[in-house]
Amino acid sequence: MTEQQQSDLLHDEVQAGTTTGLASPSVDVTSSRQNSLWSDAWAQLRRSVMFWTGAVLGLIFVLMAVFPSLFARGIDPRDCDLSNSKGTPTGAHWLGYDQQGCDYLANVVYGARNSLLIGFLGVLGVLILGVIVGAIAGFYGRGIDSVLSRLTDIFYALPLVLGIVLLRTGVLGERGPRTVAIALALFSWMTAMRLVRSQVIAVKSSDYVAAARAMGASDIRILVRHILPNAVAPVLVFATITTGVLIAAEATLTFLGVGLQAPAISWGLQIANGQTLLRTAPHLVLFPSIALTLTVMAFILVGDALRDALDPRQRS
Amino acid sequence: MGRYIARRLLLTIPVLLGASFLIFAMVYALPGDPIRALGGDRPLSPAVVAQLRDQFNLNDPLWLQYVKYLGNALHLDLGTDFRGRPVLATIEQRLPVTVKLAAVAIFFEVVIGIVAGVLAGIRKNGYFDNLVLVATTLIVSIPILVLAFVAQYTLGLKLGWFPTSGTKEGLYSYALPGLVLASGSLAYVARLTRTSIAENMRADYVRTAKAKGLPPRTVIVRHTLRNSLIPVVTFIGADAGTLLGGAIVTETVFNLPGLGRAVFEAIRGQEGSVVVGIVTLFVFFFIFFNLVVDVLYAVLDPRIRYD
Numbered sequence: 358m359t360e361q362q363q364s365d366l367l368h369d370e371v372q373a374g375t376t377t378g379l380a381s382p383s384v385d386v387t388s389s390r391q392n393s394l395w396s397d398a399w400a401q402l403r404r405s406v407m408f409w410t411g412a413v414l415g416l417i418f419v420l421m422a423v424f425p426s427l428f429a430r431g432i433d434p435r436d437c438d439l440s441n442s443k444g445t446p447t448g449a450h451w452l453g454y455d456q457q458g459c460d461y462l463a464n465v466v467y468g469a470r471n472s473l474l475i476g477f478l479g480v481l482g483v484l485i486l487g488v489i490v491g492a493i494a495g496f497y498g499r500g501i502d503s504v505l506s507r508l509t510d511i512f513y514a515l516p517l518v519l520g521i522v523l524l525r526t527g528v529l530g531e532r533g534p535r536t537v538a539i540a541l542a543l544f545s546w547m548t549a550m551r552l553v554r555s556q557v558i559a560v561k562s563s564d565y566v567a568a569a570r571a572m573g574a575s576d577i578r579i580l581v582r583h584i585l586p587n588a589v590a591p592v593l594v595f596a597t598i599t600t601g602v603l604i605a606a607e608a609t610l611t612f613l614g615v616g617l618q619a620p621a622i623s624w625g626l627q628i629a630n631g632q633t634l635l636r637t638a639p640h641l642v643l644f645p646s647i648a649l650t651l652t653v654m655a656f657i658l659v660g661d662a663l664r665d666a667l668d669p670r671q672r673s
Numbered sequence: 674m675g676r677y678i679a680r681r682l683l684l685t686i687p688v689l690l691g692a693s694f695l696i697f698a699m700v701y702a703l704p705g706d707p708i709r710a711l712g713g714d715r716p717l718s719p720a721v722v723a724q725l726r727d728q729f730n731l732n733d734p735l736w737l738q739y740v741k742y743l744g745n746a747l748h749l750d751l752g753t754d755f756r757g758r759p760v761l762a763t764i765e766q767r768l769p770v771t772v773k774l775a776a777v778a779i780f781f782e783v784v785i786g787i788v789a790g791v792l793a794g795i796r797k798n799g800y801f802d803n804l805v806l807v808a809t810t811l812i813v814s815i816p817i818l819v820l821a822f823v824a825q826y827t828l829g830l831k832l833g834w835f836p837t838s839g840t841k842e843g844l845y846s847y848a849l850p851g852l853v854l855a856s857g858s859l860a861y862v863a864r865l866t867r868t869s870i871a872e873n874m875r876a877d878y879v880r881t882a883k884a885k886g887l888p889p890r891t892v893i894v895r896h897t898l899r900n901s902l903i904p905v906v907t908f909i910g911a912d913a914g915t916l917l918g919g920a921i922v923t924e925t926v927f928n929l930p931g932l933g934r935a936v937f938e939a940i941r942g943q944e945g946s947v948v949v950g951i952v953t954l955f956v957f958f959f960i961f962f963n964l965v966v967d968v969l970y971a972v973l974d975p976r977i978r979y980d
Binding site for chain 2: 407507508509510513514515516518519521522523525526528575601605608609612613625632635636639642646649650653655657658659
């Protein structure tokens with residue numbers, strides 16, 4: 358349909374006082390190439406303030422994690438002078454000093470690496486567990502599904518407290534970013550499992566899956582090539598938001614004294630140490646809190662924007 | 674309906690057993706010897722150690738310890754901590770604090786969340802709608818740990834509006850921690866209500882109500898809201914189960930002697946029986962409230978039938 362034809366239709370409709378939907382179709386049925394979900398989503402994302410705010414924030418913190426010395430203005434976070442203890446922000450030391458007299462800007466900047474590392478590693482674990490268990494449960498159904506679904510229920514019911522117990526047992530190895538990420542993943546994979554499972558169930562009896570099977574495709578090939586791609590969009594949204602949630606959870610575990618341990622540099626540790634000085638030096642809690650919040654916000658903003666963009670029903 | 678509930682109740686048994694066994698196994702794997710730690714600097718005599726190990730069934734294999742624990746639990750005997758205080762007594766003492774905190778949190782969720790959601794939903798894309806959208810995004814992004822300190826410092830210490838520690842001022846002591854604990858769910862309730870209201874505002878029955886000439890207030894409260902609240906009520910129900918299960922951070926920051934802090938202290942002190950008892954209670958709350966929600970769903974929405 359040419360633009361001329363379309364505007365003619367629109368004119369006719371206005372004249373007649375009715376709408377047929379043909380004048381402003383959501384997809385141009387006569388166009389040789391229809392837009393895919395992803396190009397439509399990108400077109401909408403490009404115009405989203407939320408997305409750009411989140412993406413820019415996220416990029417800043419990723420750069421901060423990769424090149425901390427750039428953001429710390431070349432100051433070593435472990436170069437401390439006790440005489441500066443709890444010093445407030447100055448022109449040369451923008452965020453002041455912590456209790457040990459270390460430059461606080463450098464410490465907050467160097468904290469980004471552990472947070473993001475744990476966030477990404479944790480989500481990776483969540484996706485591996487969630488996708489595998491969800492795909493198996495949804496694809497094979499029956500007894501296997503019942504058992505795996507009950508297993509998921511068990512983990513759903515267990516609170517994050519158990520992550521604390523697990524970290525304290527030392528079963529996962531020496532406490533560090535990797536073990537904290539594993540503990541977090543073990544207590545957050547359930548939603549990914551249910552997402553994947555429901556998507557698999559929704560499409561596994563469709564004709565194209567039957568066609569693939571008729572052509573002799575193996576179970577794994579059907580799952581990976583034909584079924585799982587359907588779950589990419591919801592899982593991507595979930596993974597983005599979960600990265601933010603896990604970063605917050607890491608700070609919480611560390612704050613409670615069971616996550617990362619000194620001498621690791623972590624926002625959770627900084628908040629925990631600053632907590633006792635809240636009355637005298639509130640900036641010690643304030644700055645890592647801001648960094649933590651902005652990081653979490655970056656992922657939640659991008660995730661929210663992605664969800665709006667990938668959900669065709671929300672498009673107007 | 675009765676058959677559905679019976680089936681669901683049966684399904685909760687393996688979940689409850691599996692969860693409690695997992696907890697039990699994890700606590701069992703905690704490093705260090707709790708009995709030796711009990712003695713502190715002065716080592717206990719071998720006879721006392723042997724007697725204590727026997728008393729707490731520490732010499733049995735894991736599965737036997739678990740079976741013995743379950744057997745006692747059936748008689749409401751959850752064991753004692755290492756100082757001889759029954760776990761049940763600890764739970765009885767701490768539970769009211771946790772329940773009050775959760776109740777206050779749910780109160781805020783209902784009042785603030787639903788009102789904000791309704792005001793946003795009736796004029797979609799209006800000024801207030803955008804305000805609610807921005808505010809909820811902000812609130813969801815602030816980790817509860819950070820929010821707790823911000824609230825404690827500004828509303829408590831600086832402005833002096835709320836008590837910031839302990840439970841001395843009765844229910845008012847729970848106001849600030851309740852608000853902090855509710856924050857995330859509150860934002861979710863507001864969004865859920867908003868979406869639901871905005872969807873229903875376009876429904877045929879709302880147009881009919883308007884066409885009959887009913888005042889806008891009646892249309893919103895009696896017709897739109899009642900139908901829009903179904904997903905909200907179910908969310909709040911499920912959230913109650915979560916809120917009761919360990920508000921460790923909130924209870925720690927605001928110094929409330931609830932179950933969350935009790936379990937955290939027990940983990941630190943390796944009080945296995947206390948951890949298992951309390952966390953199993955959390956799991957029970959969670960499962961119970963989810964069951965209630967599923968049943969409630971069918972009661973509220975006659976289109977849903979489970980049989």
